[in-house]
Amino acid sequence: MTEQHPTQAMAEVESATPAPAVTRRWGLAAMAAAAAAAGAGVAWWRLQPGEADLTGFWGLSFPTPDGTTLTMASLRGKPLLVNFWATWCPPCIEELPLLSRFYEANWASGWQLVGLAVDQPDPVKRFLDRTPVAFPVAMAGLAGVDLSKQLGNDAGGLPFTVVFDAEGTLRHRKIGQVHEADLKAWRG
Structure with missing residues (x-):
């Protein structure tokens, strides 16, 4: 050693x-x-479908730009696409014609679509006067950001889209602009 x-x-x-x-x-x-x-x-x-806490969602109601009220309960029982948008959001504005065509092509087979504007009433009214859509639009205002967060949009970004089945279960979520391929996949 x-x-x-x-x-x-x-x-x-x-x-x-x-x-x-x-x-x-x-x-x-x-x-x-x-x-x-x-x-x-x-x-x-x-982000898993069906996992959001929907307590109270179906009991919500929103004013519409024409002065009526849209209740979420009235939309339950059929597939429902809910799109959160705003007039100041370019991708939101860009996807609205596609969503309008989807609604027109699928409402007879039971599909429903509602646009929840995270915006002020006056800009939404002016926008819809210039660029009408076929589906109902309601005013969620700033509360729409909180609602979208409850549905899985943690960042609160727009556009944000969710799809519910006929039983009211959340099936799909998308943060960002919707495209034709998304709608085809959701429609099944």
């Missing part, structure tokens, strides 16, 4: 065990990865 110089023995011990800073960095990285995975899991769960 050869004798080692004390500094040589110390160097071997230090190289065999990671430095505290390296260990700490790995520990922090592992914690960050676990937190990210947990956050992704929560986001995935919240």
Whole structure:
């Protein structure tokens, strides 16, 4: 057995065990990865169809631009697409003609569609006078942001669309502009 110089023995011990800073960095990285995975899991769960708390949703009512009232209960029992939009939202405005065509093509087979404007009444009235849509529009105002969050739109962004089946179960959610492929998939 050869004798080692004390500094040589110390160097071997230090190289065999990671430095505290390296260990700490790995520990922090592992914690960050676990937190990210947990956050992704929560986001995935919240976006699963049928998981939103719909307590009270079907009891809501909203004023319409023409002065009547639209009750959500009156729309229960058939498939329902609800689109949250605003006049100041370019992708919202861009998708409205597509939604209007979808409604016209599918209302006879039981599909319903309502646009909930997260906006002020005057701009919505002016917009609808210039660009009418075939489906009912109601005024959700700023409360529409909270409602969309309850339905799974955590960021409150627009446009936001949800689809309910005839039993009132939330089946689909989409944050962002709706396209023809979305409507075909939802229609089944």
